[in-house]
Amino acid sequence: MTSIYTTPGLQSAAQSVISGSTGSAADVASIVKAMVNAKVAGRSALLTKKQLEATAQISAIGTLKGALSSLQDALKSLGDSSALSALASKTDGKGLTATAGSAAVAGSYAITVDSVATSQTITSGGFDAKDKLGEGTLKLSVGGKDIQVAIGKDNNTLAGVAAAINKVAGGAGVTATIVNGTDGAHLVLRSTETGANNGISVSVSLASDSSDTALSKLNVTSSSVADDPLDPGKLHTVVDSTSGWTQSIAAQNAMLTVAGARVVSASNKIEDAIAGLTITVSADAVGTTQTLSIERDTAAQKAALKTFVDVYNKFVSSVSKLTAFDSTAAAGSQAGPLFGDSMLNSIRNDLANIVSRGVDSATGKLGLSAIGISLEADGKLKLDDEALSTALTKHPERLSALFNANTGIAATLSSHIGAYVKTGGIIDKRIDSVNADTKSLDEQQKKLAAYAEQLTNKYNAQFTALNNLMAEMNNNSNYLTQLFGGANNSGALNQK
Numbered sequence: 122m123t124s125i126y127t128t129p130g131l132q133s134a135a136q137s138v139i140s141g142s143t144g145s146a147a148d149v150a151s152i153v154k155a156m157v158n159a160k161v162a163g164r165s166a167l168l169t170k171k172q173l174e175a176t177a178q179i180s181a182i183g184t185l186k187g188a189l190s191s192l193q194d195a196l197k198s199l200g201d202s203s204a205l206s207a208l209a210s211k212t213d214g215k216g217l218t219a220t221a222g223s224a225a226v227a228g229s230y231a232i233t234v235d236s237v238a239t240s241q242t243i244t245s246g247g248f249d250a251k252d253k254l255g256e257g258t259l260k261l262s263v264g265g266k267d268i269q270v271a272i273g274k275d276n277n278t279l280a281g282v283a284a285a286i287n288k289v290a291g292g293a294g295v296t297a298t299i300v301n302g303t304d305g306a307h308l309v310l311r312s313t314e315t316g317a318n319n320g321i322s323v324s325v326s327l328a329s330d331s332s333d334t335a336l337s338k339l340n341v342t343s344s345s346v347a348d349d350p351l352d353p354g355k356l357h358t359v360v361d362s363t364s365g366w367t368q369s370i371a372a373q374n375a376m377l378t379v380a381g382a383r384v385v386s387a388s389n390k391i392e393d394a395i396a397g398l399t400i401t402v403s404a405d406a407v408g409t410t411q412t413l414s415i416e417r418d419t420a421a422q423k424a425a426l427k428t429f430v431d432v433y434n435k436f437v438s439s440v441s442k443l444t445a446f447d448s449t450a451a452a453g454s455q456a457g458p459l460f461g462d463s464m465l466n467s468i469r470n471d472l473a474n475i476v477s478r479g480v481d482s483a484t485g486k487l488g489l490s491a492i493g494i495s496l497e498a499d500g501k502l503k504l505d506d507e508a509l510s511t512a513l514t515k516h517p518e519r520l521s522a523l524f525n526a527n528t529g530i531a532a533t534l535s536s537h538i539g540a541y542v543k544t545g546g547i548i549d550k551r552i553d554s555v556n557a558d559t560k561s562l563d564e565q566q567k568k569l570a571a572y573a574e575q576l577t578n579k580y581n582a583q584f585t586a587l588n589n590l591m592a593e594m595n596n597n598s599n600y601l602t603q604l605f606g607g608a609n610n611s612g613a614l615n616q617k
Contacts, residue, residue: 153580161573168566174458175559179552181443181458185465186541186548188439193538195432198425199524199531205425209418210398216406219413225397230413233378234406238315238389241358241372245339246365247305248279255333258326261286263294263312264319272336279306282339286310295321308339309369316387317345317356317374341366354385375402419513422520427504429531430494433476434501440469441499464551468541473500475533482522489530491519 199205208221217232248254254277259270270289272282279299286297294314300307312319320343325336341364345356358372375391377384377400384394391400398415443459444466459465477496479488489495493508512519524531541548 149581149584152584153577156580157573157576160576161569165566165569168562168569172559172562172566175555175562177458178555179559182548182552182555184439185443185459185468188436189468189538189542189548192432192436193535193542195428196531196535196538199429200526200529200535205422205520205524207418207421208415209420210413210415212411212413214406214409214411216403216409217411217413218401219395219415220399220401221415221418222397222399225395225415227415227417229415230380230395231410232380232400232413233410234402234408235376235378236355236373237402237404237407238375238387239370239373240312240315241320241343241368242309242311242370243321243341243343243360243366243368244300244310245308245341247302247307248335248338250279250299250301250306252279252335253277253333254279254282254339255331255336256328257331257336258328259286259336259339260324260326261290261295261310262322262324264314264316266294268293268295277333277336279308282336283308294319312372314387315372315375315389317358317372318387319372320345320358320360338364340364343368345372352383354383377402417513417517419510422513423506423509426492426494426509430502430504436472437469437500440465464547469500471537472534475530475537476502480523480525480528480530482519487519487522489523491516492523 206223208225208227210219210221212218212232217234253274254272256273256277259272259282261268261270268286268290270282270285272285276282276285283297283299286295290296294312296311296313298309298311300309310321310323312321322342323339325340327334327337341360343358343360345358347353348355348357354374355376356374358368360366360368375384375386375389377386377391377394379394379400382394384391386394389402391402392398394400400413443457444462445457446460447455473496476489479486479491481487489502492512493505493510495503495505497503523529526532540546543549
Protein backbone atom coordinates (compact mmCIF):
# COMPACT_ATOMS: atom_id res chain seq x y z
CA MET A 122 0.00 0.00 0.00
CA THR A 123 1.32 3.46 -0.93
CA SER A 124 1.62 5.98 1.94
CA ILE A 125 -0.82 8.88 1.88
CA TYR A 126 1.95 11.20 2.95
CA THR A 127 4.41 13.03 0.75
CA THR A 128 7.86 14.21 1.82
CA PRO A 129 8.24 18.01 1.21
CA GLY A 130 11.49 19.91 1.26
CA LEU A 131 12.02 19.98 5.00
CA GLN A 132 15.10 22.21 4.73
CA SER A 133 13.14 24.74 2.68
CA ALA A 134 10.30 24.73 5.19
CA ALA A 135 12.71 25.14 8.10
CA GLN A 136 14.34 28.07 6.34
CA SER A 137 10.94 29.74 6.31
CA VAL A 138 10.90 29.55 10.11
CA ILE A 139 14.51 30.79 10.36
CA SER A 140 13.65 33.75 8.17
CA GLY A 141 11.33 34.97 10.91
CA SER A 142 8.06 34.90 9.02
CA THR A 143 6.02 32.35 7.20
CA GLY A 144 5.00 35.03 4.74
CA SER A 145 2.09 33.11 3.16
CA ALA A 146 -0.47 30.37 3.71
CA ALA A 147 1.43 28.17 1.26
CA ASP A 148 4.50 28.32 3.51
CA VAL A 149 2.41 27.28 6.49
CA ALA A 150 1.12 24.23 4.58
CA SER A 151 4.67 23.30 3.58
CA ILE A 152 5.93 23.50 7.16
CA VAL A 153 2.97 21.49 8.48
CA LYS A 154 3.48 18.77 5.88
CA ALA A 155 7.14 18.54 6.75
CA MET A 156 6.50 18.26 10.47
CA VAL A 157 3.65 15.72 10.13
CA ASN A 158 5.65 13.62 7.71
CA ALA A 159 8.61 13.64 10.06
CA LYS A 160 6.32 12.19 12.73
CA VAL A 161 4.52 9.47 10.70
CA ALA A 162 6.43 8.75 7.49
CA GLY A 163 8.72 6.12 8.99
CA ARG A 164 5.88 4.24 10.64
CA SER A 165 3.74 4.48 7.51
CA ALA A 166 6.54 3.13 5.31
CA LEU A 167 7.07 0.22 7.71
CA LEU A 168 3.36 -0.65 7.70
CA THR A 169 3.23 -0.44 3.90
CA LYS A 170 6.24 -2.73 3.63
CA LYS A 171 4.60 -5.28 5.92
CA GLN A 172 1.34 -5.09 3.94
CA LEU A 173 3.16 -5.76 0.68
CA GLU A 174 4.98 -8.68 2.28
CA ALA A 175 1.69 -10.12 3.58
CA THR A 176 0.08 -9.84 0.14
CA ALA A 177 3.07 -11.56 -1.44
CA GLN A 178 2.91 -14.31 1.20
CA ILE A 179 -0.77 -15.03 0.54
CA SER A 180 -0.09 -15.27 -3.21
CA ALA A 181 2.92 -17.52 -2.58
CA ILE A 182 0.98 -19.80 -0.24
CA GLY A 183 -1.74 -20.06 -2.90
CA THR A 184 0.92 -21.08 -5.43
CA LEU A 185 2.22 -23.70 -3.00
CA LYS A 186 -1.27 -25.09 -2.42
CA GLY A 187 -1.92 -25.24 -6.18
CA ALA A 188 1.34 -27.11 -6.80
CA LEU A 189 0.50 -29.60 -4.05
CA SER A 190 -3.01 -30.16 -5.44
CA SER A 191 -1.62 -30.79 -8.95
CA LEU A 192 0.82 -33.31 -7.52
CA GLN A 193 -1.96 -35.03 -5.61
CA ASP A 194 -4.05 -35.30 -8.80
CA ALA A 195 -1.13 -36.91 -10.63
CA LEU A 196 -0.73 -39.41 -7.78
CA LYS A 197 -4.33 -40.60 -7.84
CA SER A 198 -4.00 -43.35 -10.45
CA LEU A 199 -0.66 -44.41 -8.97
CA GLY A 200 -1.97 -44.45 -5.43
CA ASP A 201 -4.92 -46.74 -6.16
CA SER A 202 -2.81 -48.87 -8.54
CA SER A 203 -5.32 -48.40 -11.39
CA ALA A 204 -2.70 -47.05 -13.83
CA LEU A 205 -0.09 -49.62 -12.84
CA SER A 206 -2.42 -52.61 -13.03
CA ALA A 207 -3.91 -51.66 -16.38
CA LEU A 208 -3.99 -54.31 -19.07
CA ALA A 209 -3.82 -53.87 -22.83
CA SER A 210 -5.13 -56.16 -25.53
CA LYS A 211 -3.89 -57.06 -28.97
CA THR A 212 -4.95 -59.43 -31.74
CA ASP A 213 -3.18 -60.92 -34.73
CA GLY A 214 -5.89 -60.10 -37.26
CA LYS A 215 -8.50 -57.54 -38.30
CA GLY A 216 -11.99 -56.76 -37.10
CA LEU A 217 -11.48 -57.97 -33.52
CA THR A 218 -10.59 -55.70 -30.61
CA ALA A 219 -10.96 -55.87 -26.84
CA THR A 220 -10.87 -53.47 -23.90
CA ALA A 221 -9.67 -54.72 -20.55
CA GLY A 222 -11.44 -53.64 -17.36
CA SER A 223 -10.35 -53.88 -13.75
CA ALA A 224 -11.55 -57.50 -13.45
CA ALA A 225 -9.55 -58.72 -16.45
CA VAL A 226 -6.57 -61.01 -16.07
CA ALA A 227 -3.65 -61.56 -18.38
CA GLY A 228 -3.97 -64.41 -20.84
CA SER A 229 -4.43 -65.50 -24.46
CA TYR A 230 -7.64 -66.68 -26.09
CA ALA A 231 -8.44 -68.21 -29.49
CA ILE A 232 -11.51 -66.55 -30.98
CA THR A 233 -13.36 -67.61 -34.14
CA VAL A 234 -15.91 -65.19 -35.59
CA ASP A 235 -18.68 -66.85 -37.60
CA SER A 236 -20.92 -63.82 -38.05
CA VAL A 237 -21.44 -60.30 -36.82
CA ALA A 238 -24.68 -58.82 -35.53
CA THR A 239 -26.69 -56.82 -38.04
CA SER A 240 -29.82 -54.67 -37.89
CA GLN A 241 -32.84 -55.19 -40.12
CA THR A 242 -33.76 -52.94 -43.06
CA ILE A 243 -37.11 -53.41 -44.80
CA THR A 244 -38.63 -51.63 -47.82
CA SER A 245 -42.32 -51.13 -48.60
CA GLY A 246 -43.97 -51.52 -51.98
CA GLY A 247 -44.19 -48.54 -54.34
CA PHE A 248 -46.55 -45.58 -53.76
CA ASP A 249 -47.29 -42.39 -55.61
CA ALA A 250 -45.43 -39.82 -53.56
CA LYS A 251 -48.35 -37.35 -53.82
CA ASP A 252 -51.15 -39.78 -52.91
CA LYS A 253 -53.11 -39.41 -49.69
CA LEU A 254 -52.85 -42.72 -47.87
CA GLY A 255 -55.61 -42.23 -45.35
CA GLU A 256 -55.76 -41.53 -41.62
CA GLY A 257 -55.18 -43.75 -38.65
CA THR A 258 -52.50 -45.05 -36.30
CA LEU A 259 -49.32 -47.00 -36.95
CA LYS A 260 -48.06 -49.30 -34.20
CA LEU A 261 -44.37 -50.02 -34.76
CA SER A 262 -43.00 -52.95 -32.78
CA VAL A 263 -39.21 -53.25 -32.49
CA GLY A 264 -37.46 -55.60 -30.09
CA GLY A 265 -40.56 -56.00 -27.94
CA LYS A 266 -41.21 -52.24 -27.69
CA ASP A 267 -44.25 -50.58 -29.27
CA ILE A 268 -44.37 -47.05 -30.70
CA GLN A 269 -47.66 -45.34 -31.60
CA VAL A 270 -47.59 -42.93 -34.58
CA ALA A 271 -50.68 -40.87 -35.43
CA ILE A 272 -51.34 -40.20 -39.13
CA GLY A 273 -53.83 -37.41 -39.96
CA LYS A 274 -54.84 -35.30 -42.90
CA ASP A 275 -51.70 -33.13 -42.56
CA ASN A 276 -49.16 -35.97 -42.77
CA ASN A 277 -50.82 -38.84 -44.66
CA THR A 278 -48.49 -38.85 -47.65
CA LEU A 279 -45.63 -41.34 -47.65
CA ALA A 280 -43.15 -38.55 -46.83
CA GLY A 281 -45.47 -37.38 -44.03
CA VAL A 282 -45.56 -40.90 -42.60
CA ALA A 283 -41.74 -41.10 -42.62
CA ALA A 284 -41.47 -37.71 -40.89
CA ALA A 285 -44.05 -38.72 -38.27
CA ILE A 286 -42.22 -41.96 -37.51
CA ASN A 287 -38.90 -40.16 -37.07
CA LYS A 288 -40.49 -37.50 -34.85
CA VAL A 289 -42.09 -40.03 -32.52
CA ALA A 290 -39.54 -42.81 -32.68
CA GLY A 291 -36.45 -40.55 -32.87
CA GLY A 292 -33.74 -42.87 -31.60
CA ALA A 293 -36.25 -45.26 -30.00
CA GLY A 294 -35.50 -48.27 -32.15
CA VAL A 295 -36.36 -47.38 -35.74
CA THR A 296 -35.67 -44.76 -38.40
CA ALA A 297 -37.60 -44.02 -41.58
CA THR A 298 -36.67 -42.59 -44.96
CA ILE A 299 -38.04 -42.40 -48.49
CA VAL A 300 -36.38 -44.00 -51.51
CA ASN A 301 -37.74 -43.05 -54.94
CA GLY A 302 -37.50 -45.88 -57.48
CA THR A 303 -38.79 -46.44 -61.00
CA ASP A 304 -41.94 -48.03 -59.55
CA GLY A 305 -42.70 -45.19 -57.14
CA ALA A 306 -41.77 -44.01 -53.68
CA HIS A 307 -40.86 -46.57 -51.01
CA LEU A 308 -40.87 -46.28 -47.21
CA VAL A 309 -37.62 -47.73 -45.83
CA LEU A 310 -37.48 -48.66 -42.15
CA ARG A 311 -34.27 -49.55 -40.36
CA SER A 312 -33.89 -50.94 -36.85
CA THR A 313 -31.34 -49.02 -34.80
CA GLU A 314 -30.55 -52.14 -32.75
CA THR A 315 -28.74 -55.21 -34.03
CA GLY A 316 -29.75 -58.80 -33.30
CA ALA A 317 -32.26 -61.30 -34.65
CA ASN A 318 -34.88 -60.34 -32.06
CA ASN A 319 -34.95 -56.69 -33.14
CA GLY A 320 -37.06 -57.11 -36.28
CA ILE A 321 -39.60 -54.44 -37.28
CA SER A 322 -43.36 -55.00 -37.45
CA VAL A 323 -45.99 -52.40 -38.42
CA SER A 324 -49.68 -52.71 -37.56
CA VAL A 325 -52.08 -50.18 -39.14
CA SER A 326 -55.38 -49.15 -37.61
CA LEU A 327 -57.42 -46.99 -40.02
CA ALA A 328 -59.61 -44.24 -38.68
CA SER A 329 -63.30 -45.12 -38.93
CA ASP A 330 -64.02 -42.09 -41.12
CA SER A 331 -61.00 -42.48 -43.39
CA SER A 332 -61.97 -42.66 -47.04
CA ASP A 333 -58.48 -43.72 -48.14
CA THR A 334 -57.23 -47.20 -47.27
CA ALA A 335 -53.75 -47.21 -48.86
CA LEU A 336 -52.24 -46.73 -45.38
CA SER A 337 -53.12 -50.37 -44.64
CA LYS A 338 -50.52 -51.43 -47.20
CA LEU A 339 -47.89 -50.50 -44.59
CA ASN A 340 -48.81 -53.56 -42.50
CA VAL A 341 -45.80 -55.84 -42.15
CA THR A 342 -44.71 -58.57 -39.76
CA SER A 343 -41.12 -59.57 -39.04
CA SER A 344 -40.07 -62.73 -37.27
CA SER A 345 -36.87 -64.62 -36.63
CA VAL A 346 -36.15 -68.11 -37.92
CA ALA A 347 -33.40 -70.57 -37.09
CA ASP A 348 -30.75 -71.20 -39.71
CA ASP A 349 -29.70 -74.39 -37.93
CA PRO A 350 -32.07 -76.36 -35.68
CA LEU A 351 -29.04 -77.59 -33.73
CA ASP A 352 -27.77 -74.06 -33.11
CA PRO A 353 -30.61 -72.04 -31.48
CA GLY A 354 -28.61 -68.82 -31.49
CA LYS A 355 -28.15 -68.89 -35.24
CA LEU A 356 -31.16 -66.83 -36.28
CA HIS A 357 -32.14 -64.27 -38.87
CA THR A 358 -35.22 -62.17 -39.56
CA VAL A 359 -37.78 -62.67 -42.33
CA VAL A 360 -40.86 -60.61 -43.36
CA ASP A 361 -44.20 -61.59 -44.83
CA SER A 362 -44.52 -60.78 -48.52
CA THR A 363 -48.29 -60.33 -48.79
CA SER A 364 -48.14 -56.54 -48.30
CA GLY A 365 -45.34 -55.86 -50.75
CA TRP A 366 -42.60 -55.34 -48.17
CA THR A 367 -39.16 -56.78 -48.83
CA GLN A 368 -36.21 -57.27 -46.54
CA SER A 369 -32.98 -55.82 -47.92
CA ILE A 370 -30.90 -56.60 -44.84
CA ALA A 371 -31.77 -59.32 -42.35
CA ALA A 372 -31.10 -58.88 -38.67
CA GLN A 373 -28.92 -61.53 -37.08
CA ASN A 374 -26.78 -62.21 -34.01
CA ALA A 375 -23.03 -62.19 -33.68
CA MET A 376 -21.71 -65.75 -33.42
CA LEU A 377 -18.30 -66.49 -31.93
CA THR A 378 -16.34 -69.35 -30.49
CA VAL A 379 -14.20 -68.16 -27.58
CA ALA A 380 -11.65 -70.57 -26.17
CA GLY A 381 -13.82 -73.44 -27.43
CA ALA A 382 -17.10 -72.05 -26.00
CA ARG A 383 -20.02 -70.93 -28.21
CA VAL A 384 -20.97 -67.26 -27.71
CA VAL A 385 -24.10 -65.59 -29.13
CA SER A 386 -24.67 -61.84 -28.87
CA ALA A 387 -27.31 -59.48 -30.25
CA SER A 388 -24.61 -56.78 -30.26
CA ASN A 389 -21.15 -56.61 -31.78
CA LYS A 390 -19.97 -55.28 -28.43
CA ILE A 391 -19.75 -58.40 -26.28
CA GLU A 392 -19.20 -57.71 -22.59
CA ASP A 393 -19.68 -61.05 -20.84
CA ALA A 394 -17.82 -63.60 -22.93
CA ILE A 395 -14.57 -63.23 -20.94
CA ALA A 396 -14.62 -61.78 -17.42
CA GLY A 397 -13.35 -58.20 -17.37
CA LEU A 398 -13.14 -57.89 -21.17
CA THR A 399 -15.31 -56.10 -23.71
CA ILE A 400 -14.87 -57.69 -27.13
CA THR A 401 -15.85 -55.82 -30.29
CA VAL A 402 -16.17 -57.48 -33.70
CA SER A 403 -16.71 -56.18 -37.24
CA ALA A 404 -17.27 -57.78 -40.64
CA ASP A 405 -13.50 -57.99 -41.25
CA ALA A 406 -13.24 -60.70 -38.59
CA VAL A 407 -15.91 -63.03 -40.05
CA GLY A 408 -14.49 -66.42 -41.03
CA THR A 409 -11.21 -65.93 -39.13
CA THR A 410 -9.70 -67.42 -36.03
CA GLN A 411 -7.52 -64.98 -34.11
CA THR A 412 -5.53 -64.93 -30.91
CA LEU A 413 -6.55 -62.27 -28.41
CA SER A 414 -3.73 -61.50 -25.96
CA ILE A 415 -4.23 -59.58 -22.69
CA GLU A 416 -0.99 -58.19 -21.29
CA ARG A 417 0.23 -55.57 -18.84
CA ASP A 418 -0.14 -52.09 -20.37
CA THR A 419 3.46 -50.92 -20.00
CA ALA A 420 2.82 -47.85 -22.14
CA ALA A 421 0.13 -46.63 -19.74
CA GLN A 422 2.33 -47.45 -16.76
CA LYS A 423 5.25 -45.53 -18.21
CA ALA A 424 3.03 -42.54 -19.04
CA ALA A 425 1.68 -42.45 -15.48
CA LEU A 426 5.18 -42.56 -14.00
CA LYS A 427 6.44 -39.85 -16.36
CA THR A 428 3.53 -37.65 -15.35
CA PHE A 429 4.37 -38.25 -11.69
CA VAL A 430 8.01 -37.26 -12.24
CA ASP A 431 7.08 -34.15 -14.25
CA VAL A 432 4.52 -32.89 -11.73
CA TYR A 433 6.77 -33.63 -8.74
CA ASN A 434 9.58 -31.67 -10.41
CA LYS A 435 7.20 -28.77 -11.06
CA PHE A 436 6.37 -28.78 -7.37
CA VAL A 437 10.09 -28.67 -6.50
CA SER A 438 10.64 -25.81 -8.97
CA SER A 439 7.74 -23.85 -7.48
CA VAL A 440 9.11 -24.29 -3.98
CA SER A 441 12.59 -23.24 -5.13
CA LYS A 442 11.23 -19.99 -6.59
CA LEU A 443 9.23 -19.23 -3.45
CA THR A 444 12.26 -19.75 -1.19
CA ALA A 445 15.01 -18.39 -3.45
CA PHE A 446 17.58 -15.80 -2.36
CA ASP A 447 19.30 -13.74 -5.04
CA SER A 448 22.21 -11.78 -3.62
CA THR A 449 22.60 -9.88 -6.89
CA ALA A 450 19.07 -8.46 -6.76
CA ALA A 451 18.28 -5.03 -5.36
CA ALA A 452 18.10 -4.69 -1.59
CA GLY A 453 14.62 -5.56 -0.34
CA SER A 454 13.85 -7.91 -3.24
CA GLN A 455 16.57 -10.50 -2.80
CA ALA A 456 14.51 -13.06 -0.87
CA GLY A 457 11.53 -14.99 -2.21
CA PRO A 458 8.16 -14.47 -0.48
CA LEU A 459 8.55 -17.67 1.57
CA PHE A 460 12.32 -17.55 2.10
CA GLY A 461 13.10 -19.33 5.37
CA ASP A 462 9.42 -20.16 5.92
CA SER A 463 9.12 -22.99 8.44
CA MET A 464 5.81 -24.35 7.10
CA LEU A 465 7.06 -24.64 3.53
CA ASN A 466 10.37 -26.16 4.63
CA SER A 467 8.49 -28.73 6.70
CA ILE A 468 6.28 -29.71 3.75
CA ARG A 469 9.20 -29.89 1.33
CA ASN A 470 11.30 -32.01 3.69
CA ASP A 471 8.38 -34.31 4.47
CA LEU A 472 7.64 -35.08 0.80
CA ALA A 473 11.32 -35.42 -0.10
CA ASN A 474 11.74 -37.90 2.73
CA ILE A 475 8.84 -40.04 1.46
CA VAL A 476 10.28 -40.08 -2.07
CA SER A 477 13.81 -40.87 -0.95
CA ARG A 478 13.18 -43.57 1.65
CA GLY A 479 11.23 -45.94 -0.65
CA VAL A 480 9.16 -48.81 0.76
CA ASP A 481 9.68 -52.06 2.61
CA SER A 482 9.36 -55.11 0.38
CA ALA A 483 9.75 -58.86 0.69
CA THR A 484 13.38 -58.54 -0.41
CA GLY A 485 14.22 -55.52 1.76
CA LYS A 486 14.15 -51.77 1.25
CA LEU A 487 13.10 -50.80 -2.27
CA GLY A 488 13.62 -47.33 -3.73
CA LEU A 489 12.58 -45.57 -6.91
CA SER A 490 16.02 -46.26 -8.35
CA ALA A 491 14.89 -49.88 -8.76
CA ILE A 492 12.65 -48.75 -11.64
CA GLY A 493 15.00 -46.15 -13.13
CA ILE A 494 13.96 -43.02 -11.17
CA SER A 495 16.68 -41.24 -9.22
CA LEU A 496 16.60 -38.31 -6.78
CA GLU A 497 18.95 -35.50 -7.86
CA ALA A 498 20.91 -33.08 -5.67
CA ASP A 499 18.46 -30.25 -6.43
CA GLY A 500 15.57 -32.32 -5.09
CA LYS A 501 14.13 -33.18 -8.50
CA LEU A 502 13.53 -36.65 -9.91
CA LYS A 503 15.29 -37.95 -13.03
CA LEU A 504 13.79 -40.73 -15.11
CA ASP A 505 15.96 -43.17 -17.07
CA ASP A 506 13.62 -44.30 -19.86
CA GLU A 507 15.59 -47.43 -20.74
CA ALA A 508 15.93 -48.55 -17.14
CA LEU A 509 12.22 -47.92 -16.57
CA SER A 510 11.26 -49.99 -19.63
CA THR A 511 13.43 -52.86 -18.44
CA ALA A 512 11.91 -52.73 -14.97
CA LEU A 513 8.36 -52.68 -16.31
CA THR A 514 8.87 -55.71 -18.56
CA LYS A 515 11.26 -57.81 -16.45
CA HIS A 516 10.54 -56.75 -12.86
CA PRO A 517 6.88 -55.74 -12.60
CA GLU A 518 6.89 -56.84 -8.96
CA ARG A 519 9.09 -53.84 -8.13
CA LEU A 520 6.51 -51.46 -9.49
CA SER A 521 3.75 -53.21 -7.57
CA ALA A 522 5.72 -52.96 -4.33
CA LEU A 523 6.75 -49.31 -4.77
CA PHE A 524 3.24 -48.17 -5.58
CA ASN A 525 1.07 -50.51 -3.56
CA ALA A 526 -2.25 -49.01 -2.52
CA ASN A 527 -1.52 -49.03 1.23
CA THR A 528 2.09 -48.07 2.00
CA GLY A 529 3.34 -47.25 -1.51
CA ILE A 530 5.09 -43.99 -2.33
CA ALA A 531 2.15 -42.49 -4.23
CA ALA A 532 -0.40 -43.45 -1.57
CA THR A 533 1.76 -42.04 1.23
CA LEU A 534 2.49 -38.81 -0.65
CA SER A 535 -1.18 -38.36 -1.45
CA SER A 536 -2.16 -38.92 2.19
CA HIS A 537 0.34 -36.35 3.48
CA ILE A 538 -0.56 -33.79 0.81
CA GLY A 539 -4.24 -34.28 1.63
CA ALA A 540 -3.56 -33.30 5.23
CA TYR A 541 -1.82 -30.11 4.05
CA VAL A 542 -4.36 -28.91 1.48
CA LYS A 543 -7.60 -29.98 3.15
CA THR A 544 -10.06 -27.37 4.35
CA GLY A 545 -8.85 -26.25 7.76
CA GLY A 546 -5.42 -27.82 7.21
CA ILE A 547 -2.12 -26.13 8.06
CA ILE A 548 -2.06 -24.19 4.79
CA ASP A 549 -5.55 -22.79 5.35
CA LYS A 550 -4.63 -21.91 8.93
CA ARG A 551 -1.53 -20.11 7.70
CA ILE A 552 -3.60 -18.13 5.17
CA ASP A 553 -6.04 -17.20 7.93
CA SER A 554 -3.14 -16.03 10.09
CA VAL A 555 -1.67 -13.86 7.33
CA ASN A 556 -5.11 -12.43 6.55
CA ALA A 557 -5.50 -11.53 10.23
CA ASP A 558 -2.11 -9.79 10.13
CA THR A 559 -3.15 -7.90 7.01
CA LYS A 560 -6.35 -6.76 8.68
CA SER A 561 -4.36 -5.56 11.70
CA LEU A 562 -1.97 -3.65 9.45
CA ASP A 563 -4.88 -2.00 7.67
CA GLU A 564 -6.30 -0.89 11.02
CA GLN A 565 -2.92 0.50 12.04
CA GLN A 566 -2.70 2.46 8.79
CA LYS A 567 -6.15 3.92 9.43
CA LYS A 568 -5.17 4.94 12.95
CA LEU A 569 -1.94 6.45 11.67
CA ALA A 570 -3.87 8.40 9.03
CA ALA A 571 -6.22 9.72 11.74
CA TYR A 572 -3.23 10.70 13.88
CA ALA A 573 -1.63 12.50 10.90
CA GLU A 574 -4.86 14.37 10.28
CA GLN A 575 -5.00 15.38 13.95
CA LEU A 576 -1.40 16.63 13.84
CA THR A 577 -2.09 18.52 10.61
CA ASN A 578 -5.04 20.32 12.17
CA LYS A 579 -3.04 21.09 15.31
CA TYR A 580 -0.01 22.46 13.45
CA ASN A 581 -2.16 24.41 11.02
CA ALA A 582 -3.88 26.11 13.94
CA GLN A 583 -0.56 26.87 15.66
CA PHE A 584 1.13 28.24 12.56
CA THR A 585 -1.90 30.26 11.61
CA ALA A 586 -1.84 31.84 15.07
CA LEU A 587 1.91 32.42 14.73
CA ASN A 588 1.44 34.00 11.34
CA ASN A 589 -1.21 36.34 12.74
CA LEU A 590 0.95 37.19 15.73
CA MET A 591 3.98 38.01 13.58
CA ALA A 592 1.81 40.15 11.30
CA GLU A 593 0.57 42.05 14.37
CA MET A 594 4.12 42.47 15.61
CA ASN A 595 5.17 43.88 12.24
CA ASN A 596 2.30 46.37 12.43
CA ASN A 597 3.34 47.38 15.97
CA SER A 598 6.95 47.75 14.86
CA ASN A 599 5.91 50.04 12.02
CA TYR A 600 3.77 52.13 14.41
CA LEU A 601 6.61 52.51 16.92
CA THR A 602 9.01 53.44 14.18
CA GLN A 603 6.65 56.11 12.96
CA LEU A 604 6.19 57.34 16.53
CA PHE A 605 9.75 57.31 17.88
CA GLY A 606 11.76 57.24 14.71
CA GLY A 607 14.11 54.76 13.26
CA ALA A 608 16.29 54.26 10.24
CA ASN A 609 15.72 57.11 7.88
CA ASN A 610 12.81 58.27 10.02
CA SER A 611 12.98 60.93 12.79
CA GLY A 612 9.63 59.87 14.24
CA ALA A 613 6.55 61.89 14.90
CA LEU A 614 7.52 62.66 18.51
CA ASN A 615 10.79 64.27 17.43
CA GLN A 616 9.06 66.70 15.12
CA LYS A 617 8.41 70.25 16.37
